[in-house]
Amino acid sequence: MKKLSLLLLVFIMAVSAFLAGCSSDTSNSGQSSKDTNGANKLTLWTFGEQHAEFFELMADEWNKTHPDKKIQLETTTYPYDDMHNKLLLSLQSGVGAPDIVDIEISRFSNYLKGKPQLVELNDIIDPVKDKAIQSRFDIYSKDGKYYGIDFHVGATVIYYNKELLDKAGVNPDEIVTWDDFKEAGKKVVSATGKPMITIETDGPWTYWPLVVQQGSDFYDKDGNVILDNDINIKTLTFLKQLLDEKIAIAAPGGDHHAEEYYGFMNKGGAASVVMPMWYMVRFTDYMPDLKGKIVIKPMPKWTADGKRSAGMGGTGTAITNQCKNVELAKEFLAFAKLSKEANIQIWKELGFDPIRWDVWSDPALKEPNKYTEYFGDYIFDVLMSMKDEIDSPTVTENTPKMNELVVQTVLYKVLKEKSMSPEQALKNVANEMRK
Amino acid sequence: MENKLDYSVQAVPQKRKGNGIIFSQKVAPYIFVSPFILSFLIFFLYPSISTIIMSFQEVLPGETKFIGVENYKKLLNPHFYAALRNTTIYTIWTLIILIPLPLVLAVILNSKAIPGRNFFRSAYFIPALTSTIVVGVVFRLIFGELESAPANALLKLLGLPAQQWTMHWGTGMFLMVFLASWKWLGVNILYFLSGLQSIPKELYESAEIDGAGMFRKFFYITLPLLKPVVIYVLTISIFGGFRMYEESFVFWQNQSPGDIGLTLVGYIYREGFINNDMGFGSAIGIVLLIIVFVINIIQLKVTGAFKKEG
Numbered sequence: 001m002k003k004l005s006l007l008l009l010v011f012i013m014a015v016s017a018f019l020a021g022c023s024s025d026t027s028n029s030g031q032s033s034k035d036t037n038g039a040n041k042l043t044l045w046t047f048g049e050q051h052a053e054f055f056e057l058m059a060d061e062w063n064k065t066h067p068d069k070k071i072q073l074e075t076t077t078y079p080y081d082d083m084h085n086k087l088l089l090s091l092q093s094g095v096g097a098p099d100i101v102d103i104e105i106s107r108f109s110n111y112l113k114g115k116p117q118l119v120e121l122n123d124i125i126d127p128v129k130d131k132a133i134q135s136r137f138d139i140y141s142k143d144g145k146y147y148g149i150d151f152h153v154g155a156t157v158i159y160y161n162k163e164l165l166d167k168a169g170v171n172p173d174e175i176v177t178w179d180d181f182k183e184a185g186k187k188v189v190s191a192t193g194k195p196m197i198t199i200e201t202d203g204p205w206t207y208w209p210l211v212v213q214q215g216s217d218f219y220d221k222d223g224n225v226i227l228d229n230d231i232n233i234k235t236l237t238f239l240k241q242l243l244d245e246k247i248a249i250a251a252p253g254g255d256h257h258a259e260e261y262y263g264f265m266n267k268g269g270a271a272s273v274v275m276p277m278w279y280m281v282r283f284t285d286y287m288p289d290l291k292g293k294i295v296i297k298p299m300p301k302w303t304a305d306g307k308r309s310a311g312m313g314g315t316g317t318a319i320t321n322q323c324k325n326v327e328l329a330k331e332f333l334a335f336a337k338l339s340k341e342a343n344i345q346i347w348k349e350l351g352f353d354p355i356r357w358d359v360w361s362d363p364a365l366k367e368p369n370k371y372t373e374y375f376g377d378y379i380f381d382v383l384m385s386m387k388d389e390i391d392s393p394t395v396t397e398n399t400p401k402m403n404e405l406v407v408q409t410v411l412y413k414v415l416k417e418k419s420m421s422p423e424q425a426l427k428n429v430a431n432e433m434r435k
Numbered sequence: 436m437e438n439k440l441d442y443s444v445q446a447v448p449q450k451r452k453g454n455g456i457i458f459s460q461k462v463a464p465y466i467f468v469s470p471f472i473l474s475f476l477i478f479f480l481y482p483s484i485s486t487i488i489m490s491f492q493e494v495l496p497g498e499t500k501f502i503g504v505e506n507y508k509k510l511l512n513p514h515f516y517a518a519l520r521n522t523t524i525y526t527i528w529t530l531i532i533l534i535p536l537p538l539v540l541a542v543i544l545n546s547k548a549i550p551g552r553n554f555f556r557s558a559y560f561i562p563a564l565t566s567t568i569v570v571g572v573v574f575r576l577i578f579g580e581l582e583s584a585p586a587n588a589l590l591k592l593l594g595l596p597a598q599q600w601t602m603h604w605g606t607g608m609f610l611m612v613f614l615a616s617w618k619w620l621g622v623n624i625l626y627f628l629s630g631l632q633s634i635p636k637e638l639y640e641s642a643e644i645d646g647a648g649m650f651r652k653f654f655y656i657t658l659p660l661l662k663p664v665v666i667y668v669l670t671i672s673i674f675g676g677f678r679m680y681e682e683s684f685v686f687w688q689n690q691s692p693g694d695i696g697l698t699l700v701g702y703i704y705r706e707g708f709i710n711n712d713m714g715f716g717s718a719i720g721i722v723l724l725i726i727v728f729v730i731n732i733i734q735l736k737v738t739g740a741f742k743k744e745g
Contacts (some may be wrong), residue, residue: 050725081688083707084709088711091496092494092496094496113711114496115496115497201692252581253579253580254580254602254692259576260581264581398710400711401710402707408691408693408694409691409693411690411692416692417692432512
């Protein structure tokens with residue numbers, strides 16, 4: 001009997017300890033969501049360590065200039081996929097989402113499906129809209145309401161390896177159209193034995209900007225599939241020709257972010273690459289041997305009056321509908337992403353081309369940093385010269401799926417496996433997406 | 436003194452009454468199994484049922500609605516076929532490699548004549564302790580695309596052309612099967628070893644007296660007596676093959692070109708999370724459940740696992 005009652009006692013204690021554990025846990029979390037030290041707490045999720053550092057810096061700045069409205073910013077960095085999945089589930093279930101969150105452009109539309117789970121930001125965006133690249137807000141909008149603020153324009157440029165061009169006697173300033181580019185490419189290949197350009201076969205960053213540059217896209221403004229229109233077929237055929245004529249090669253590793261690719265380029269593997277401005281940090285950090293050898297130019301045009309850039313990629317910072325202090329979060333977001341100072345900081349800290357073009361000519365942007373040391377101090381002159389030529393793609397609810405199919409089916413089958421014609425592959429995927 | 440004794444004697448039946456329910460032999464078993472039952476209900480049955488419900492819905496925040504069998508109709512697409520094909524072929528390969536090979540190795544390691552057999556036993560098992568993701572990163576580097584990557588350097592030494600391992604269907608399948616074989620070989624050896632050690636030595640001795648050689652002993656004693664273990668390994672290998680995800684993930688992070696590394700579970704992940712179509716993801720999951728269930732029922736019927744119990 002004694003043994004049994006002892007057992008019972010142990011059992012009850014175990015259960016009560018378990019329950020106590022629960023209750024103390026809930027009381028703790030209840031307390032932590034309240035104010036501490038008079039500061040309002042805001043939670044922020046991001047998938048980039050550098051983004052987190054930037055927001056912490058801006059929170060310090062905010063606390064210096066707003067002593068009456070101090071905030072305590074709690075940033076958490078998760079891996080890319082983890083963060084987007086966690087966010088999807090917490091928004092779906094209605095609990096556990098942060099106040100502010102960084103969402104990558106190709107996933108953004110997932111959170112606008114159905115009833116948008118994000119807070120409308122029109123009242124902080126409207127005042128600065130005319131000083132920024134308009135298309136960078138449109139990509140995070142639904143029914144005329146804005147839900148995210150980007151870090152950068154993502155203006156696509158072409159990075160030439162000047163050493164290789166010089167060997168072939170090619171002047172990058174004389175390459176105006178893509179036809180000129182092809183001719184120059186032939187010279188480079190015969191003089192140096194190196195390809196003129198690398199093409200992503202496992203990523204969208206070569207094909208997509210070339211398409212958007214011509215005013216085309218995978219979707220039109222009304223959300224209809226136009227993937228198989230003439231411009232897109234012509235563009236893909238052009239890329240295939242470059243490959244077939246050995247002027248271009250498929251990027252080693254499949255895309256411009258592969259380990260193999262950095263090593264290949266660092267050794268002077270190809271004479272140029274088309275990528276957005278935010279790719280600069282990959283040069284400075286992963287291709288140190290090319291320092292001083294890379295020149296940044298606008299992309300070649302398709303026609304005489306064609307555009308020379310396209311705004312690609314992006315990260316929209318948004319406020320979730322689970323935020324308790326929406327007004328404060330909005331004020332802070334406007335301070336950290338839309339103010340002039342913030343846009344200068346974005347360049348200084350992150351090396352991105354900020355969305356407000358009225359800071360591009362600011363002297364602060366010519367101050368030496370690792371990017372000006374690597375490329376020269378003319379970076380923003382190039383950007384300023386193509387200010388009105390930067391269109392962004394149309395993003396719809398089905399963009400994640402569309403990009404997946406374009407990359408994994410169209411580009412792979414046409415450029416890598418070479419088992420389908422451009423027209424056939426584009427038509428197939430367009431029909432699948434129209435269903 | 437007497438009073439005190441009386442008091443305590445009276446107290447005992449009172450105590451019994453109060454604890455009668457807990458101490459009764461009818462209730463106690465239920466208390467003991469309740470942790471399992473509860474976790475089964477909360478973490479298994481409830482999600483399973485809501486997956487079935489979700490597979491008939493379009494799941495969007497605030498706008499979830501029933502759409503009939505629309506999600507199942509969507510399954511008739513080339514990506515699902517590719518996923519089903521990849522998963523099935525992968526499973527067959529792992530069965531071909533991961534049952535006979537460990538069986539033979541286990542027999543060898545069980546023989547007293549092998550020197551250093553304890554060392555080999557642990558050496559074969561170590562891969563199973565490592566995380567697939569960590570190993571995958573190493574494998575990804577070994578099978579890099581450049582000619583200087585270790586695997587390509589080896590091919591070159593043998594006079595063979597370098598391969599773009601992660602870019603083609605055949606080499607991609609090889610990578611996944613190779614990684615799985617490397618990792619799970621030791622575990623299966625362990626199952627077979629424990630089975631071998633339960634075979635009575637007398638059987639071998641009497642067979643030797645009858646003049647049976649090594650192969651006869653293997654086919655007429657070892658194999659038949661190991662049959663339950665083989666069936667068990669076969670069953671878990673089929674499950675393991677169909678639920679495979681990490682082996683594909685480490686090489687392509689769910690974005691394999693031309694769907695060469697797409698598996699059924701990877702397809703659930705892609706549609707459910709990346710494309711935010713939970714309803715469709717659920718439908719794929721239900722179909723996967725049915726496939727695995729049917730295959731294993733057939734397998735257990737054919738191998739006669741049901742008969743023994745009956």
